[in-house]
Every structure is written in C-alpha cells, then in structure tokens.
Amino acid sequence: MKREQLIDRAIAAGIALLLFGWWEVASRSGWISTLAFPPPSRIIANFGVLWDQGFLQKVGYTLGRFAAGAVIGAVPAILLGLLVGSRVRLNRIIDPFIAAMHPIPKIVLFPLFIVIFGVSDVSKLASIALTVFFPAFINSAAGARSISPLYFEVVRNYGGRRRQAFWYVLLPGSAPMILTGIRIAANVGLLVTIAIEFTMTSNGIGSIIWLAWQTMKTEDLYAGVVTLSVIGVLINSTIRYILRQVMPWQAAG
Amino acid sequence: MTFAVENVTKEYGGGTGQTAALEGVSFAARGTEFISIIGPSGCGKTTLLKIIAGLVAPTSGRVMLNGAAGEGKVRTSLVFQDHGLLPWFDVLKNVALGLKLQGIAWPEARERARHFIAQVGLERFMRHHPHELSIGMRQRVGIARAFVADTQILLLDEPFGSLDAQTKLVLQQELLRIWRQHRKLVVHVTHDIDEAILLSDRILVMSGRPGSILEEIAVPFERPRTLEVLEASVAGQIRRHIWQVLEAEVKKSLWVTT
Numbered sequence: 165m166k167r168e169q170l171i172d173r174a175i176a177a178g179i180a181l182l183l184f185g186w187w188e189v190a191s192r193s194g195w196i197s198t199l200a201f202p203p204p205s206r207i208i209a210n211f212g213v214l215w216d217q218g219f220l221q222k223v224g225y226t227l228g229r230f231a232a233g234a235v236i237g238a239v240p241a242i243l244l245g246l247l248v249g250s251r252v253r254l255n256r257i258i259d260p261f262i263a264a265m266h267p268i269p270k271i272v273l274f275p276l277f278i279v280i281f282g283v284s285d286v287s288k289l290a291s292i293a294l295t296v297f298f299p300a301f302i303n304s305a306a307g308a309r310s311i312s313p314l315y316f317e318v319v320r321n322y323g324g325r326r327r328q329a330f331w332y333v334l335l336p337g338s339a340p341m342i343l344t345g346i347r348i349a350a351n352v353g354l355l356v357t358i359a360i361e362f363t364m365t366s367n368g369i370g371s372i373i374w375l376a377w378q379t380m381k382t383e384d385l386y387a388g389v390v391t392l393s394v395i396g397v398l399i400n401s402t403i404r405y406i407l408r409q410v411m412p413w414q415a416a417g
Numbered sequence: 418m419t420f421a422v423e424n425v426t427k428e429y430g431g432g433t434g435q436t437a438a439l440e441g442v443s444f445a446a447r448g449t450e451f452i453s454i455i456g457p458s459g460c461g462k463t464t465l466l467k468i469i470a471g472l473v474a475p476t477s478g479r480v481m482l483n484g485a486a487g488e489g490k491v492r493t494s495l496v497f498q499d500h501g502l503l504p505w506f507d508v509l510k511n512v513a514l515g516l517k518l519q520g521i522a523w524p525e526a527r528e529r530a531r532h533f534i535a536q537v538g539l540e541r542f543m544r545h546h547p548h549e550l551s552i553g554m555r556q557r558v559g560i561a562r563a564f565v566a567d568t569q570i571l572l573l574d575e576p577f578g579s580l581d582a583q584t585k586l587v588l589q590q591e592l593l594r595i596w597r598q599h600r601k602l603v604v605h606v607t608h609d610i611d612e613a614i615l616l617s618d619r620i621l622v623m624s625g626r627p628g629s630i631l632e633e634i635a636v637p638f639e640r641p642r643t644l645e646v647l648e649a650s651v652a653g654q655i656r657r658h659i660w661q662v663l664e665a666e667v668k669k670s671l672w673v674t675t
Binding site for chain 1: 470493497501504505519546547548566
C-alpha cells in the first residue's frame with residue numbers, strides 16, 4: 165500500500181475509535197439511553213456470555229439456512245441465465261416474465277409458501293432461493309449477452325463444438341457478471357434469511373435479535389448486528405478475492 | 418490440394434430490406450499459394466472469408482476442397498481483423514486453443530504452442546493476458562494461434578489493418594518467414610495495395626458491393642522477398658494497374674461522382 169493510502173486508513177480507524185470512545189463515555193455517564201445504546205465494552209463482554217449459550221451454533225443455523233437457499237436458487241439461476249442470455253429469441257420470450265416478477269420483494273411470498281409447503285424448512289428455503297434467483301439470473305443473462313459474437317466465431321473456426329463453446333467462451337465470458345449477480349444475491353439472500361428468522365424460527369441470528377428486543381436485552385441485539393456485519397463483509401471480500409484471482413483481465417479493466 | 422470457390426453469392430435479409438454482399442465470386446487455388454483479395458471497404462471481403470471458414474452460409478454457390486463440397490468442412494485457421502484473442506486466457510492458452518478444441522492433450526498442446534510463441538518471439542509473454550500486450554503483439558499471438566492449429570488453409574482478415582505503418586512492415590516480414598517454414602494455402606484480405614504486392618503470388622481485385630472478382634493479377638517476384646520488391650518497376654506497374662481497376666469502385670462505394 166502507498167503511504168497516502170495508509171494515512172487514509174489510519175484516519176478512518178481514528179474516526180471509528182473516536183466514535184466508539186464517545187459512545188462508551190456517553191453511555192456510561194447517562195447522556196444517552198443505556199437501554200438503546202449500551203456501552204460498546206458491555207456489548208463485547210456480552211459475546212462471552214452468548215458464546216457459553218451456544219452462540220456459534222445459532223450462527224451456524226443461519227449460515228446453513230442461507231447457504232442452502234442460496235445454492236438452490238443460484239445454481240439454476242446461473243445456468244438458465246446463461247442459456248436465456250445467449251439465445252436472442254428465448255431472451256425475448258422470457259424477458260417479460262422476469263420484468264414482471266423481479267420487482268416483487270420475494271419476502272411477501274413467504275406467507276404463500278407457508279400455505280403451500282406448511283410451516284417447514286421447505287417454505288423458508290423456497291423464499292431464500294427465490295430471492296437469490298432473480299439477481300443471479302438477471303446478471304448471468306446480461307453477462308452472456310455482453311459477450312462479443314467474435315469469440316464464439318473464433319471457437320467455431322478452430323473446430324469447437326457447442327459444448328466446448330460453453331466452457332471456452334460462455335462461462336468465462338460471463339463470469340464477472342455472474343459474480344456481480346452472486347454478490348447482490350448474497351446480500352438480499354442474507355436479508356431475507358434474517359427476516360424469516362424474525363418470524364418463524366427459534367434458532368438463528370434473526371431469532372436472537374428478535375428475542376433480544378422482546379426481552380429488552382439490547383446487548384444481544386447488538387451481538388446479532390455485529391455478527392451479520394462481519395458475515396456480510398466476509399462474503400463480499402471473498403467474492404472480490406475470487407474475482408481478482410480467477411479474472412485478472414477483468415480486475416485490470 | 419486443390420481449392421475452389423464456385424459462384425458464391427451472399428444476400429442478407431429478406432423482402433425489400435434485402436442487400437447483396439457477394440455476387441458470383443469464383444476463384445481457384447492450388448498447393449500453398451499466397452492469394453490476396455483486395456477491394457474497397459464494405460465489398461464483402463470479410464463475408465467471403467467467413468463463408469470459406471464455414472462461419473457463414475452462402476446464399477448460393479460452393480466451396481470445394483479436392484473436388485468435394487466442403488463448406489463448413491474445410492478446416493481453416495482464421496486470423497481475425499481485431500485479433501480475436503480470448504481475453505480470459507493467457508497467451509499460451511490462446512495459442513493452444515485450436516489444439517485443445519481438437520482434443521489434443523494439454524502437455525502436447527502446450528509444447529506445440531510454445532514452439533510457435535517462440536517463432537513470433539513472445540516466450541517472455543506466455544503467461545500474459547491479451548490486455549497486457551500491445552496491439553502488434555496481440556496480432557502476433559493471433560498469427561501464432563493460426564499456425565499452431567496446422568490447417569491446410571490459413572485465412573487472414575486484414576490482420577495488419579489496425580497497426581501503425583512501422584509495426585506493419587515488421588509483422589509482414591514475420592508472417593512471410595513463418596509461412597516459408599510452414600507452407601499452406603493463404604487467402605489474405607486487405608485494402609493495402611503494397612501489402613498485397615509484397616506478400617502474394619496472386620492478387621484478386623474485388624468490386625464494390627455486391628462484391629465480385631474483377632481481375633486476377635500474378636505477382637512474379639522470387640521469394641524470399643524484401644521491401645525492395647516494391648521499388649521494382651514491375652511493382653509500379655502492378656500498383657498502377659490495381660488502382661486503375663479499384664479507383665472507380667472505391668469512388669462508387671463513397672458516392673463520389675467526379
């Protein structure tokens with residue numbers, strides 16, 4: 165990192181420290197409500213208490229639910245997106261359906277899924293999967309559409325078959341957009357996972373947060389928020405890391 | 418090997434929007450000739466190459482190889498105008514592309530690709546991606562890729578069209594040197610008269626759209642050739658002759674009436 169970047173990072177860290185320092189002092193001396201804003205030191209200490217109550221396992225429930233729903237939604241979304249994006253006519257036929265369904269916040273269909281699948285993991289996973297599906301599909305299709313026909317001609321000219329065009333052109337050519345789609349899908353998918361946990365489960369981060377407000381244990385609430393923030397950052401930086409590693413042509417341009 | 422394009426016509430679109438790109442194009446070639454096709458821009462030269470390569474179907478007419486119909490079956494290597502390197506592969510993988518698509522195992526494909534990358538002097542850039550190379554270097558990778566695939570016919574679609582004049586002179590010599598070592602039939606499309614004279618055994622002059630072949634000119638110089646051939650009086654005659662045929666066509670395509 166360059167000197168200037170280091171200084172800027174240090175400034176950002178300083179601002180954060182000041183903010184939390186002020187919060188700590190303000191909360192301890194009663195300038196702000198301790199109930200709404202417990203001192204950061206107490207929030208940190210509370211992690212130890214939660215840990216003993218099996219906090220990690222609850223985080224595991226959330227991540228498991230999220231990951232399962234995301235995979236169920238994203239894998240078909242990417243494959244279908246590539247197919248639709250690389251066929252002009254198919255794209256014209258499918259597009260109105262996507263345009264009609266995409267703007268619906270998929271969480272509103274959760275009650276309908278409960279009617280269909282009952283109060284079960286199926287209805288939860290279906291909601292997460294459907295939420296993840298659209299951004300993954302739309303971006304994969306856009307990625308496939310953006311590939312210059314020239315590259316397909318190159319592969320055909322050198323004796324490539326349809327199946328080979330998928331591995332040599334369609335997939336790598338769409339990969340940057342696919343990853344963008346996955347990043348957006350992961351963020352909305354996590355949101356919906358938590359929203360579902362607010363209402364329908366007795367485990368997971370969402371239920372910790374929901375229970376925390378009902379019992380006025382604000383430290384628990386903050387523990388959930390901090391954990392989700394860490395998970396979100398990890399997901400985003402992992403995807404960016406993959407982008408840099410496997411797609412240097414993209415990272416540069 | 419004998420190769421022939423027989424009465425190839427190409428029309429785009431249907432009904433009233435129909436336009437003819439090629440009109441009854443015929444020519445024959447044998448062995449390992451170097452043929453250049455020269456014509457005004459938009460005359461359908463690229464379409465003709467794509468028809469030979471089997472990437473575009475002709476409206477009528479045939480491409481024959483050794484006396485049998487071969488559109489789409491003639492194995493060709495096309496060097497694209499805009500290099501056509503796959504941006505997600507490094508130089509080595511791009512050059513080995515034809516071999517990999519033929520199902521040749523990676524160790525062998527890699528060795529053969531390395532050989533041709535060395536031929537164009539880019540060993541040091543084997544692991545670079547196209548975006549890290551200059552335009553001239555990219556086109557050399559494109560040429561290496563075409564030679565590695567080891568097809569009987571090499572198609573060149575204005576490979577030096579987007580290069581500066583000096584780079585162009587160097588790459589023309591490089592192409593001739595590699596071609597001398599790996600002889601094959603070359604069909605080269607260009608709009609540069611001197612380039613056609615320098616490289617070719619025969620020059621086919623095409624009309625403006627719809628493209629048809631107006632004239633065929635033999636270039637008598639011995640090989641290997643250097644830039645000096647362009648100073649010979651025969652070269653001057655050929656140059657003048659080509660321009661006499663082309664000038665009217667170019668003006669027509671530009672709607673110049675005087």
